[in-house]
Amino acid sequence: MPVHNADISAIFEEIADLLEIEAANPFRIRAYRKAARILNELPQDIRILLKQNFSLTQLPGVGDDLAAKIVEIVESGSCGLLRRLHKELPPVITELLHIPGLGPKRVKALYHHLDVHTLEQLHRAAQDGLIRKIPGFGEKTELNILKAVESHASQARRxxxxxxxxxxxxxxxxxxxxxxxxxxxxxxxxxxxxxxxxxxxxxxxxxxxxxxxxxxxxxxxxxxxxxxxxxxxxxxxxxxxxxxxxxxPETSYGAALHYLTGSKAHNIAIRRIAQKLGLKVNEYGVFKAATRIAGETEDSVYGAVGLPYIPPELREDRGEIEAAMVGKLPNLVQITDLRGDLHVHTKASDGSDSIQDMVEAAKSLGLEYMAITEHSRHLVMVHGLDANGLLRQCDEIDQINSTLSGMTLLKGIEVDILEDGSLDLPDTILKRLDLVVGAVHSKFNLSRAKQTERILRAMERPHFTILAHPTGRLLENRPPMM
DNA sequence: GCCGTTTTCGGCCCGACTGTTTTCAGTCG
CATH class of the missing domain: 3.30.460.10 (Beta Polymerase, domain 2)
Incomplete structure (x- = not known):
């Protein structure tokens, strides 16, 4: 079983949770959490980096110790420290930390006083009135825990x-x-x-x-x-x-907006920079001793710590601060930068409007071109087009195009990539189109190797132009193809 | 456990709300 970055990240998170319950040095805990986050967001596969003799200590937040642990996990699939921690605390106990109102101290107390280490046991202990008897807990805390456990089960996380x-x-x-x-x-x-x-x-x-x-x-x-x-x-x-x-207060608007926008990691990084400059940043402003020197606008907050304004979309502590320091922040794509749309459905398949309606909408958005890309016949449930249906639509598009000025309508298809990597329509039909969008809509659970081979084979077809929704994921609904 | 244009040791972001421990710890964002 290959170890993915996300697996290493999960192990570090679990170690951090368990160390927290054991009341370990908070900065040690933070180190594990930071490394977990870095690994989770790292675009390159750790296994490949190791094969290339990349030194892991070059990663931010990874020193000699964590680098050695990463190697250990990649090579053995597990981590000695985590096994040791599991001897002291039951593995499932970390799920208790996800109950709002329960932090490490209370989880530890629940475990030691009542031997509670699962959600079910916690629920029963609350119902039986046992929790209120633990020192530091009371009636209200017990009731809050009971309510939190009951709503936790039904609640979507994001x-x-x-x-x-x-x-x-x-x-x-x-x-x-x-x-x-x-x-x-x-x-x-x-x-x-x-x-x-x-x-x-x-x-x-x-x-x-x-x-x-x-x-x-x-x-x-x-x-x-x-x-x-x-x-x-x-x-x-x-x-x-x-x-x-x-x-x-209005005078703190910028500082408060910066604080509340986050991300947490970005804010911590900004505060550390401020600290080195002898300043303090909080949600009320930027302070030099007791004097407030900025905070009315976000611009002023960044300015006070020697940085240009960083757009919210970039504030994840993933290199944006370093880029800002050297004046290399990227220009983000704006909605007004969009000149066309190359993936559009109409009521001919599973859309809800006519081609003409879509043209009007595109014009009102200032688009210069738009491709009509219906589903192909394999997707029966959305009335995918067969060859004849597609050719009829091509004629309709030619006709509408002849009436248009300042905008071009393109002929396309969202053709199904079948299990063997072939396309759902023959080349003789596809070659008549301006572009061919290929997409996987079935058999999401093939092995990684087979899925890759399937998609590569489809992309090699002579008329293939664009691969749509490459991972096949549906947010909060279907995981990406692995 | 990490890190260094004050540091290889001694630091590590900052404040609000709740409930219970009658002065503050625990949790959260």
Whole structure:
């Protein structure tokens, strides 16, 4: 069984969890977590890097010790430290850390006092009223644990960006109507445009706190108020998404937006830079001793630590800070940069509009070209086109093209890549098209080698132009092909 | 456990809210 980067990352995360329960040096724990994150996001395969004699200590956060552990895991599939930790603590105990309200100290106490190490045991202990008897725990804590365990099972962990944006926008519009509210902005992973988000973070600036907190916690989609203070509150919406809201003075808007946007790793890196400059960065601003020197805008926060503005989409501590330091931040693609669309369906297969409707929509977006790419016949459930249907559509496209100015319609197909790597339509038909988009829609679980061979074979066909959705994943629904 | 334009040793980001331990630890973001 080959060891993937993600496997090593998972082992380091588990070690960090167990060390945390054992109350190990917090910085040692952080080192394991940082290395886990780096490995998880590393584009190159560790096994290949090792074969090329790459020195692992060149990776950020990886020193001699962790490099040796990575080699150990790649070679043996496991890690001695993790085996030792498992002798002291049952492996499944780390799942308790994922219950909101339970951290390492409480998990350790639950294990030592009640021998609880699974969710089921935790649930039973809470129902039996045993938890409140542990020193440091009380009736309320026990009730919160019970509720958390019960909702944990049914709760999806992350939500798609597009879905979350709808809920966030509705809430933002509502908050803007509250008297005294000046600005309402979505922050967090939503603002960083991550493909999935775990919760919604909202920043509000207002002349008064109280009306905002009252309005927020009584929003009619709120089903649970998890916490509410003077400047911060957390609720859960009907759709099960958690929302964190922070109310800040207007003068701290930039610093608060930076803090709430994250990512956590990016913020830590920025704070470390500030520290070296003798400054302190928090959500209220950038401080030199007790004097605030920046914080009204995000620009001012970055400026105070000697950096240009870094767009939210890049704030993951994946090299953007180093790039910013030397003036080499990339220019992000803007929606206005898009000149055409090469993957479009109409109601001829599983779309919902006519070609003409799609042309109008493309024109209104300022596109210069658009390819019509229906599914091919193999996808019966979406009325994929056969050769005759496709040829008829080609005639229709020619006809519409003759009436267009300033925009070109292209003839295409999203042709199925069959299990053996052949395409779902013959070359004699495909050669009449402007482009051929190939895609896998079935047999996602072939072996890695077979799947690769299948796709490579398809790409070698003479008229093949573009490979669509290369991994076949559906976010939160179907894992990528491996 | 990592790291170094103050350091090869001594640091390591910062603050809010909750519940319970009557002054603060634990958890979270």
């Amino acid at each position: 939500f798609k960006l597009a879905t979350t944006t709808q809920y966030a926008n509705a809430l933002i519009a509502y908050l803007k109507e509250i008297p005294g509210v000046l600005q309402v902005t979505a922050a967090g992973s939503l603002r960083r445009m991550r493909e999935t988000v775990g919760d919604i973070d909202i920043l509000v600036t207002a002349t008064e706190h109280a009306p905002v907190m009252h309005g927020f916690t009584t929003y009619d989609e709120v089903t649970q108020v998890l916490s509410v203070g003077k400047t911060r509150a957390t609720v859960v919406l009907k759709c099960k998404i958690q929302v964190d809201l922070r109310v800040m």
